[in-house]
Amino acid sequence: MTRIAFIGLGNMGGPMAANLVKSGHAVSGFDLSEASVKSAAEAGVIPALSLTEAVRDAECVITMLPKGQHVVSVWTDLATLVAEGTLLIDCSTVDVDSARRAHGLGGAMNCPSLDAPVSGGTTGAAAGTLTFMVGGSEDAFAVGKPILEAMGKKIVHCGGNGAGQAAKICNNMILGISMIGVAEAFVLAEKLGLSHQALFDVASTSSGQCWSLTTYCPVPGPVPTSPANNDYEPGFAAALMLKDLMLSQEAASHSGARTPLGAHAAEIYAEFDRYGHGTEDFSAIIRMLRQTQAS
Numbered sequence: 001m002t003r004i005a006f007i008g009l010g011n012m013g014g015p016m017a018a019n020l021v022k023s024g025h026a027v028s029g030f031d032l033s034e035a036s037v038k039s040a041a042e043a044g045v046i047p048a049l050s051l052t053e054a055v056r057d058a059e060c061v062i063t064m065l066p067k068g069q070h071v072v073s074v075w076t077d078l079a080t081l082v083a084e085g086t087l088l089i090d091c092s093t094v095d096v097d098s099a100r101r102a103h104g105l106g107g108a109m110n111c112p113s114l115d116a117p118v119s120g121g122t123t124g125a126a127a128g129t130l131t132f133m134v135g136g137s138e139d140a141f142a143v144g145k146p147i148l149e150a151m152g153k154k155i156v157h158c159g160g161n162g163a164g165q166a167a168k169i170c171n172n173m174i175l176g177i178s179m180i181g182v183a184e185a186f187v188l189a190e191k192l193g194l195s196h197q198a199l200f201d202v203a204s205t206s207s208g209q210c211w212s213l214t215t216y217c218p219v220p221g222p223v224p225t226s227p228a229n230n231d232y233e234p235g236f237a238a239a240l241m242l243k244d245l246m247l248s249q250e251a252a253s254h255s256g257a258r259t260p261l262g263a264h265a266a267e268i269y270a271e272f273d274r275y276g277h278g279t280e281d282f283s284a285i286i287r288m289l290r291q292t293q294a295s
């Protein structure tokens, strides 16, 4: 049993904290939203009225917050609140620079730290089947792994500070590009009079095969569990895909990597978001591609 403080009890953090409780950890939780704290408390999390109260006596602090600025701000506040040696883990999806700044703050506190973003969405968070992509030292990883195992089924140590965030944005850049590619193929098939099922049967067993097609097919029918069958309810919201594509573009520009398709995918999702579709599943991009074809 570890005394864990969980900061950020939203769509992801709430169920993740609940799984830590189920595994026998003592979890105190804080969120700026009272409703989120209340709902976490119903799952056995000890409610805290402030960051200070949540982290008192904690052996490990986990943050699950919207963006890099929130993480850096909370980790800055931790400097005067936690004891040396407290394990600090950030599970949010943030830019690599913010992740490294957070590690720097951890180092200044003499606290081991990990960046550990996740894949698997809200369903994975609830089921405890998330994949964690982890950056940080071998020693910090060894201490953090058993805690992460209470919330996930696959824990991958990707390298040093920031490597988890790097893996996350590279993966999601592939995903954004591949979803647009699959959606374009279905739009072209429709124009050519080819049925969705025929394209699926061929491409899913040919060189066009990929996760966006076989698990998350953007048209209803071939994969009954994909959001397309549920009027594109997320799933993974288009606004979050846009956020991750923008992070990948920021990283590409800082590092000098050439990612023309990643840049174009970001523009396409930005347009989709501007039209007010940010809360739809990201596979709903096919609807915008159809409209462009028609006009």
Ligand code: NAD
Pocket (backbone or CB within 6 Å): 007, 008, 009, 010, 011, 012, 013, 030, 031, 032, 033, 036, 064, 065, 066, 067, 070, 074, 091, 092, 093, 094, 118, 119, 120, 121, 122, 235, 236, 237, 240
């Ligand atoms: P969310 O908006 O539901 O939750 C974030 C929570 O942080 C909110 O409840 C907010 O009140 C709280 N918060 C913000 N600033 C705070 C502060 N200073 N102190 C305490 N609480 C604070 O977001 P989410 O969907 O849970 O996502 C969290 C992170 O996980 C994001 O970085 C997101 O990109 C990433 N992520 C989300 C998904 C998904 O499917 N939702 C999947 C993978 C990764």
